[in-house]
Amino acid sequence: MKRTIFVLTILALLIAACAAPAEPTTPAAVEEPGEGQLPDLGGRALTVGTDPFPPYTVVADDGSITGFEADLLNEICKLLHCTATYKVVAWDGIFTSLAAGEFDVVGGGAVYSKERDEIVDFTIPYYKAGAAVVVRNDETELKVPDDLLKPGVVTGVMTGDMSESTAIEFGIPDDQLKHYATADLQYLALLNGDVDAIIQLSDSIGAFVYGVYEGKMKVLSDDKGPILMSEDTVHLVMSHQETELREAFDAALKQLIQDGTVAKLLTKWDMVVAIPE
Numbered sequence: 001m002k003r004t005i006f007v008l009t010i011l012a013l014l015i016a017a018c019a020a021p022a023e024p025t026t027p028a029a030v031e032e033p034g035e036g037q038l039p040d041l042g043g044r045a046l047t048v049g050t051d052p053f054p055p056y057t058v059v060a061d062d063g064s065i066t067g068f069e070a071d072l073l074n075e076i077c078k079l080l081h082c083t084a085t086y087k088v089v090a091w092d093g094i095f096t097s098l099a100a101g102e103f104d105v106v107g108g109g110a111v112y113s114k115e116r117d118e119i120v121d122f123t124i125p126y127y128k129a130g131a132a133v134v135v136r137n138d139e140t141e142l143k144v145p146d147d148l149l150k151p152g153v154v155t156g157v158m159t160g161d162m163s164e165s166t167a168i169e170f171g172i173p174d175d176q177l178k179h180y181a182t183a184d185l186q187y188l189a190l191l192n193g194d195v196d197a198i199i200q201l202s203d204s205i206g207a208f209v210y211g212v213y214e215g216k217m218k219v220l221s222d223d224k225g226p227i228l229m230s231e232d233t234v235h236l237v238m239s240h241q242e243t244e245l246r247e248a249f250d251a252a253l254k255q256l257i258q259d260g261t262v263a264k265l266l267t268k269w270d271m272v273v274a275i276p277e
Contacts, residue, residue: 038255039248041082048073048084049103051091055203055269056109059088068269069107072126073236075261079252095120099239105249109203111232121240123249125233126262128274131166132202132228133220134209136190142197144220145229148172156186156195163199166229184208191216202226203234206270225274233276 050069052059058067065086073084087103098106099119111129112122135142142148148155148170155172157163159179163186167177178195180186186198187208202219209217219226236253238246256262257275266273 038079038251039244041077041080041245041248044082046077046082046084046104047102048086048105048107049089049094049098050086050106050108051089051094053091053108055207055271057086057088057107063088068265068271069109069236071265071268072256072262073105073107075256075265076249076252079255080248095237098237101239104238104242104245106237109234110237111234116237119240121238121242121246122235123237123246124253125235125276126253126257127203127234127266127271128225128228128231128276129201129203129234130228130231131162131199132205132226132272133197133199134187134190134205134217135197135220136193137216137218139196139218142220144227145170148176148197152176153197154178154195156180156189156198158183158186158200162201162230167199170229187213187217199229202228202272202274206272209272210270219272226272228274 050057050065054067056067056069057065058070059065065088070084070086076082077084084105089097091108094103094106094108095116096119097103106120109129110116110122112125116122133142133145133148142153147153148167149172154176155167156178157167157180159181161183164177164179168174178189180189183200183204186195186200189195190198191213197220205219209219221227236249238249253262262275263273266275
């Protein structure tokens, strides 16, 4: 059920403080913004459902939450006057729980799907994620994913992973694929020259490309960013009843994308910068 109340005046607050205890109240309604202003959530405390999924959500041993999306939500709440606390749960069933009112927002790198859209609402996308191609830094022959189809080009994939299914769907011949049990073995094989390229998710490759193997690997890109072999859009998610909250988040996300904050946070967390146009 959509939860709204009227913004109380200072006088009404004083009266209420002196009166008998009132019934529990629901969060304040979104204040209508003036022209060129962002909505004001009136200090609303939001509960965010997520799961441990670096670099979006990083859960420390003491239970504290960091990560790209925690930083993003902090920036959103600075603009909208709200606070965010986190509830770490299993991903399975998280959207049903959101629709039932267990959370106000779901994070954790949620990608859009028609099936999910039937039960929840998505904000505007703030990131493009998908299968990207990593090559050694001195590679000059492989420039676009289609080059992986050339005879003799060997691509490393992870067994049972998106990288493997993407390579098969893309049409890379089986005899040009090498299969590895883990992602770190893929990168090591690339570094050692056992494969010419590897396929992995764009939001996870930064830890290796910009971190472990900095200066030794690169992502196949053009002037718009990484060239993705598959593409999903990543969003924050609310229930269908939270139309005003979703619209407020949309407005804040637009500003944070336009002023470069989202790109800076992606860079901070070693994520390939790929923002929807």
